[in-house]
Structures are given as C-alpha cells and as structure tokens.
Amino acid sequence: MKIPIFTVDAFTDEPFRGNPAAVCLLEDELEEGWHQKIAMEMKLSETAFIRKLHPTDNFTKSSRFGLRWFTPTNEVRLCGHATLASAAVLFRNKKNVNSSLTFVTLSGELNARQAGGQIILDLPLYSAYPQDLQEVEELVKVAVGNINVQDVRYSPDTKKLLVRLSDTYERSDLEKLNVNSQELLQTETARKVEGLIVTLKGKAGGKLESHDFYSRYFAPWNGVSEDPVTGSAHAVLSSYWSEQLGKEEMCAFQCSARGGELKISLRDDGRVDIGGQAVLVLEGSLTI
Template identity: 40%
Template sequence: MNNNIETYIVDSFTDTPFKGNPAGVCVLSQTLLNAQMQLIAKELGLSETAFINQIEEQNIYSIRYFSPVMEIPLCGHATLAASKVLFEIFPEMEKIHFKNIQGLDLIIKRYGEIIEMEFPIYDTVPQNAPEELLKALGIEKISNSEFNKETNILLLEIESSELLKNLSPDFEKLKRSHNSINGVLVTAISQIDTYDFESRYFWPWSGTNEDPVTGATHTFLSKYWSTRLNKKKMNSYQCSERTGFMEVELISDKTLTIKSEAQIVLKGALRI
C-alpha cells in the first residue's frame, strides 16, 4: 500500500509565478528516514526540499532541508516556501515556529501576502580567495574576500553589479578550485535605485550550480552590507536568471528579519 505525502512546489522571494527560487515542501504526518528524504529531494530535483512535521501545538513544526545531494542545516527560500504552504492550509494562522536541526527557533509571521522570517545574524572573517576559484568565476578583481563559518560560505565583493549579473562561471573548474566550502557568494552594491545590494550564489559542491535566490546567505550578507552602508534596513536583489528580492532588517545584534513573498505553483501527492 502506498503512503501519500502532501507535496508542493513554491516559488520563493517573488510576487510572480516561475520567478524567484522554487522549493519543494513535503507536509509529513509521520517521520521519514534521512535516506527517504534524500531520495525525495533528489527526485524533485530542486535546490532544496523542506520536510515539515507538526511537533507540538498547531503552529510549532520541525523543519529539515535537503538538496539533491545532502542535508542543508538552514535554507531561507525553503523556509519561506514551507511558511506559505502552512498559511495556505491554515488561513487563520498568523505565526509559525520552525525548529531546525541546529536547534534554532525560526519565527515566521504573516502580514497579508508578505511573510516575515526571523533568522540569526552571523559574522564573517577575512579569508583569501584562491586564484583558480576567481578564474573559474570569471572575476579579474575583487574588493574583498571573507568567510562565514556557520554556513561554510566564501563571500566575494566585486565593484559592479553589472559585472555580477554577467558572470558565467565554469562550474567544473569552480568545483575543482576549492575542496572545503559549501558555496561562494558574490555581491556588489546595486545600481538599481530601489535596491541596496545584489548577489549571486554558486554552490556546485553541495547542491546545484547556482541557487536562484538565497535567504540563508543573508544571515551574514545583511550584516556585511549594514556595516558598509551604515543601514539597518535594506533591500536585496538576487540577479540570477530567475531573479528575486527581499527586505532585510537587523533588529538586534543577533537577529534579523527577512521579508518577501512566495507563490504556490503546484500541489500534489507524493507516493512512497
């Protein structure tokens, strides 16, 4: 007999279907094995799939994230997608607590179509970028290179968002250029009036080649740009092919909020 899992595909960080970053969301009624969740994520083939399971009262859920190749501790767009699904299932719900594998309590609130997520703030430290990595990205000059240990991501600032938009990495060379990071985030000040900074995230080591819009990188990217721009509230634009946007605000030394929208584009039953 087949077990059916209520499953969604949700485009996050966008107000338009088929833009932003698509995530899978599986609403569980029973616990799955890690191997089962990994196989489902690989089958769906999206950059991340979130698995949510009610653990206490109606608005408290466990959440786990799997890329097609590994478990990811924290994922912003899949959290946003899971929130959108629960707010759709329970229209009266206004607040959600997600407990992730790191023990974080991710607090989610709804304001009409806008969903607000509370995420931790992380620091970065200076770290040199290998020359081979820069060549693989197609970058000749960087303004800064830093590293975030919680996400194991290298941050590179370059001088122009136009250069950022036009990057076309050699992903095979990129993967060979470093053996101890989960991904590389490239960022620049935005030349668009309505945005403060832009970014693109490449992670052939642990997921897909490029993540269209990435919430988790803003755990350290927001503080990075807050220091440079002397702002607490900023608008971020991810200039990938699909594009996406969010508003970030540092509300304390340890916490920021990420606000954006999401669009459910598919609902079905996964049979296992």
C-alpha cells in the same frame, strides 16, 4: 504512503521566478532514507519536510513544527527560501490560524510571520571576516575571471566565501558572469568553502534602481550549481552590507536568471528579519 507535496516559488510575486522549493507535509514519521530520495527526485535546490512535533498536532491549528531541508545530494543546516515556502504552504494552503509559526531546525528555532503580502523570516545573522586573498585566489579567479575584486570575506559558521566586486561595476556586469560550477568543485576540494557569494554594491536611491546590494550564489559542493534566491546567503550578506552601508534596513536583489527580491531588517537581538513574497505553483501527492 501518500505525502502531500507542493512547489512554491519564493521571494517573488510571479510564478516561475524567484526560487522554487518543494514542500512535503509529513502526517507520519518518514523512514530516514526517504528524505534524500525524495529530494533527488524533485531536483530542486531544496526540498523541505514539515513534520508534526506531537501526534496530536494539526497543520491548521498548531504553531510549532519540525523542519528539515535537503538538496539533491545532502541535508543542509539552513535554507531561507524553503522556510519561506513552508510557511506559505501552512498559512495559505492549510489556512493556519496562527499569526506566527515556529520551526525547529538544525539552526535552532526559526520564526515566520505574515506581514501584508509578505512572509517575514527570523533568521540567524552570520558575520564574515576578512580573508587573505592569496589563500583563495584561484577560487576567486575561477568565479569572476579578470573582474576587479574589492573585498573578500569568509563566514566560518556557514562555510560561505563572500566576494565583493569593485564599486565601478554595474548590475549587468554581475549578471553576465559565467561561473563554471565544475571548475569551482575542482578548485576547492578541502570543503572549507561550501558556498560562494558574489556581491556588488547597489544604487539605492537612484531613479531606476532601488536596491542596496546585488548578489549571485553558487553551491556546487551541495549539489546546487547556482541557487536562484538564497535566504541563508543573505544571513551573511545582511551582516556585511549593514556594516559597509551603515544601514539596518535594506532591500536586496539576487541576480540569477529567475531573480528575486528580499527585504532585510537587522534586529536588536543579533538576528535578521528577511521578508519576501511567495507563489504556490504546484500541488499534489507523492506516492512511495
């Protein structure tokens, strides 16, 4: 069995930046165990599997598809960058004729549309609530050391812990953080937290900076030490920073080694549009 497979760098307009995702196009049903085996082989933060919902569907003409995401260790409920990568493969490689695509996922129906050079994702918006620092003090200490923390929030829907650094710090301070993913795993064993966001207020409006906030994201509980650019984390960050900044339109940058930019627009229906660019860097077939 041969499966068309692509590697797409998401949330960037440059090859080998942003967040790489593998995208598999399934012409036929795949035996359940193979999804995880393929994701382990790809060794990327996510491998996406696009499947037809009906036998007569077509990757060029149909507008609705099933979509699943797997890390090297497990299936996840939401992945923004692999959704963007999936839409990019359908729009640009398969020349899909529709202006908007709908993906049926574990997080419900997600829409993706083209807007100029960007692809806009319609994602759920998740709230993060005040978290007693004492309950997560050891985990926060492992993540940021002696850096001053201004706020700690928890998103129960996503099991993500948001740690905001003091506004006195600069982007370079966030970039220099050396986070030990194994220590995170050893510190948080109850799996209340399955993703750690470290974020910092940006300097939007300045001469050299144009981002409302910065972040880094760590998810060793899902087999991802540090994710380069994370759409699902921004489904939490968008809610938090909109409240903090009083803005519904924002530009964010994830400060991993690869880096990536996200355009954010909160919607009236309680969801969020997250836009970014994508670059196809590899195309081939997988034989199983």
